[in-house]
Amino acid sequence: MLSNFFQLKEKKTSVKIEIVAGITTFLTMAYIIFVNPSILSLEGIPEQQLTGIDRIDKDALIVVTCIVTAITTIIVGLVARAPIAMAPGMGLNAFFAYLVASGKMNWQTALGVVFISGLLFLAVTLLGLRKKIVEAIPPSLVSAIAVGIGLFITFIGLKNLGVVIHDPITFVSAGPLTITVLIGLVGMLVMIVFEMKKIAGGLVIGILASTVLAVLFDKQVQIPQQFISLHLNIQKIAFRLDILSALKWSFLGTIFTLTFIDMFDSVGTLIACCHQANMIDKEGKIKDLNRLLGIDAVATVIGALLGTSTITAYVESAAGIEQGGRSGLTSIVTGLLFLIALLFVPVVAIVPLYATAPALIMVGLFMMKEVKKIDFANMEQAFPAFIIMVMIALSYSISTGLAFGFISFALIKTVSGKVREVKPAMWVIAILSILFLTLDRLPDIIT
Secondary structure (H helix, E strand, O other): OHHHHOOOOOOOOOHHHHHHHHHHHHHHHOOHHHHHHHHHOOOOOOHHHOOOOOOOOHHHHHHHHHHHHHHHHHHHHHHHOOOOOEEEOOOHHHHHHHHHHOOOOOHHHHHHHHHHHHHHHHHHHHOOHHHHHHHHOOHHHHHHHHHHHHHHHHHHHHHHHOOEEEEOOOEEEEOOOOHHHHHHHHHHHHHHHHHHOOOOOHHHHHHHHHHHHHHHOOOOOOOOOOOOOOOOOOOOOOOOOOHHHHOOHHHHHHHHHHHHHHHHHOHHHHHHHHHHOOOEOOOOOEOOHHHHHHHHHHHHHHHHHHOOOOEEEOOOHHHHHHOOOOOHHHHHHHHHHHHHHHHHHHHHHOOOHHHHHHHHHHHHHHHHHHHHHOOOOOHHHHHHHHHHHHHHHHOOOHHHHHHHHHHHHHHHHHHOOOHHHOOHHHHHHHHHHHHHHHHHHHHHHHO
């Protein structure tokens, strides 16, 4: 029955291969259980910098992260029958945290913004516009997006680890070599060794190794009274979103920004993973792309309702695909493992921020591999790709980097007399980028 439903024979796979692939995907992306709650709960920000700002409950976030990841990944497996896992997006959760930490809005309103943006994703997808936009972006720019986000995530990891610190003169500088930094570096070394040996689960093992050392050295770790819990309470954050407050005119730019970010955040992942899983037709286009994008949008709505940031496809799905995963059974296995992880929430809660930081750095490394796909010999694509990578990292904003890159691509094609090479959908992207960069700044420009 499983073989027929998932067309395992046609896809040259088996139940055993799919189970192994699902376990592999889980092991490579299980770090999200540790990292997402740390980012959304503003764990790395001192209380004195959050005057009047409420933190989201970290324990509830851990539970929600597992539930949302499990539900959305299983939906992908059953509906799209693809070996793609979905979870709260890295970078997208950082943007959510920024909205709250900056005092621009409380977390309830921020969830409302995510919910509205999810509905916009769905509308754009149902109209077929999102697919056209995806197919209009040149391959070099798609790869540059992945590299830029990788650099962005790496910077966050270095900051959380304490390797990079703020400097009033040079903006950033190297931090002191403390015991917590050393513990984090040991975890990173474990991750690197696992990757060198091509053993799945290196990120999780590295996080656990650092956590064990943190417990032994008694560094910022609180041992729970119980290690297995059946009390999974998400009432503190589930269905607490404030949609009406998010509909204020002053938040229009923020909604557009989040919509813009998520519209392109999963593009590189879906293109790369679907090609790797042979989910392409004779014309080289991704099969059921609209269905995957639709699930992406619905997943974001579900995530906002339950209390977490925007959901997106995960590049770590490639690890399971490399193990032979070709069908939705891989995703279902991955989702079920996230449900099992719910039993160990108290254990997850003791993991310190500096233990999860190396995982961010390693994910950045994985995403950097896309740089080899950029055609640096072609200046018309090399410069926009370069701008995307640099501006995402240095502006500390994914959407800003994308906007500058897309605008520069259209501009360079225009001045070089190759306007016809720019697809209509790409012009739409460029116009949206201009609006994104100017919408919140129009009063300053006019005056």
